[in-house]
Amino acid sequence: MRIAQVSYHTNPVAPLGGRHTGGMNVYVHELSRELARLGNQVDIFTRLEGELPEVTTLAPNLRLVQLPAGPAAPLDKALLTPYVPAFVAEMNRFAADEGLSYDLVHSHYWQAIAAGEPFARAQDAPHLVMFHTLGEVKNRARVSEEEPGERIRRERELAASADAIITASGHEHDLLARYYGADAGRMVSIPCGIDTDLFRPRDRDECRRALGIKPDRPVLLWVGRLEKLKGVDILIDAVAELEDPEILLLVVGGDEHGEELRAELEEQAREAGLAGGVRFTGAVPHEDLPAWYSAADVCVVPSYYESFGLVAVEAMACGTPVVASRVGGLVSTVTDGVNGYLIPWRCPEPFAEKLEVLIRNPELRANFARAARDSVQRFRWDEVALRMEALYGDVIAARAGEEVPA
Numbered sequence: 001m002r003i004a005q006v007s008y009h010t011n012p013v014a015p016l017g018g019r020h021t022g023g024m025n026v027y028v029h030e031l032s033r034e035l036a037r038l039g040n041q042v043d044i045f046t047r048l049e050g051e052l053p054e055v056t057t058l059a060p061n062l063r064l065v066q067l068p069a070g071p072a073a074p075l076d077k078a079l080l081t082p083y084v085p086a087f088v089a090e091m092n093r094f095a096a097d098e099g100l101s102y103d104l105v106h107s108h109y110w111q112a113i114a115a116g117e118p119f120a121r122a123q124d125a126p127h128l129v130m131f132h133t134l135g136e137v138k139n140r141a142r143v144s145e146e147e148p149g150e151r152i153r154r155e156r157e158l159a160a161s162a163d164a165i166i167t168a169s170g171h172e173h174d175l176l177a178r179y180y181g182a183d184a185g186r187m188v189s190i191p192c193g194i195d196t197d198l199f200r201p202r203d204r205d206e207c208r209r210a211l212g213i214k215p216d217r218p219v220l221l222w223v224g225r226l227e228k229l230k231g232v233d234i235l236i237d238a239v240a241e242l243e244d245p246e247i248l249l250l251v252v253g254g255d256e257h258g259e260e261l262r263a264e265l266e267e268q269a270r271e272a273g274l275a276g277g278v279r280f281t282g283a284v285p286h287e288d289l290p291a292w293y294s295a296a297d298v299c300v301v302p303s304y305y306e307s308f309g310l311v312a313v314e315a316m317a318c319g320t321p322v323v324a325s326r327v328g329g330l331v332s333t334v335t336d337g338v339n340g341y342l343i344p345w346r347c348p349e350p351f352a353e354k355l356e357v358l359i360r361n362p363e364l365r366a367n368f369a370r371a372a373r374d375s376v377q378r379f380r381w382d383e384v385a386l387r388m389e390a391l392y393g394d395v396i397a398a399r400a401g402e403e404v405p406a
């Protein structure tokens, strides 16, 4: 199959851990890589953000196509909607110049879906969509800036017009049905994948040595894009509740766009008397993260909302138990009392309580670690990509079937 992956607002191969570069980037890049490995021709379309070549070959069968739409510079995604038509025109131009026609278009996030829809129509190809996050759901979580009405209105229209909507969890499926009236018959649940060759347990002591962490210190780890929705404030207060000066909290992630929040969180930690107990490391390259997960006793995901939550799965793949909010996709990856704990309240005390249990109980941690490693097998990319490839084949066949005259 010749497949177009559309990731308009963010480049899937950009460095991770920035305000706008996280799970979706990892997902689009790895999914594309796996589909290319299976023998499909995959082009990833993204908006040009600098003086860069139009086409970059990332791997055999896999190309990154960067097309101009608006200023060729990084721009906040809130400002990118007006340039969607220009991006569509560029995708059409590129396909025409290359003499290519795509069998299927798969778009990620609402602006890319808005671009992918007319492009798929021009290609006479089916359009598969993944929302990754939903405006209505973000607004209901009430922690980030209000998502514009236009986003929610367009999401509703795009959910109605797509050939298929892929949801990463049963929870996302329910939200799309409840808030967007999406048709259950066109929704297919396929979980996100993780690289289980990269994310596997490493020697804890060695990792700690390499990261300059004392072998006997209880270590808690948070990883992600530094934004309010991720709930790092809850975690800092939870650590303060524990009143143990030995505890070290590592906060991994963040770039220049997250400096204001980082300063606020640093201040919060100082006021809570944790100046020496919280370390903000900035973003860490994806391939170095296994050492951080392996060095930690517990990985904490205190998010107000999380559509899938790759970090929790990566941590579990490294044999690190997770204490996470009982929200969104985390409910489908973390099993309470088996490979971690799920906390139903967005407040520090219940997090502190479960963190204390795990910190004080190495045997329990070891049991959770074993269960955690087993539980991530279903997120192996080789399996997830095969499911996606089969879905693509079905959607293409269904459409071809519809168009064959009776």
Ligand code: UDP
Pocket (backbone or CB within 6 Å): 016, 017, 018, 021, 022, 023, 024, 026, 223, 224, 225, 252, 253, 254, 282, 283, 284, 285, 286, 287, 289, 308, 309, 310, 311, 312, 314
């Ligand atoms: N990540 C990374 N380096 C960092 C911070 C994050 O590689 O410094 C990666 C992390 O490994 C994960 C992704 O960014 O794959 C975050 O994905 P998740 O689904 O947890 O959150 P999202 O970004 O989708 O909100």
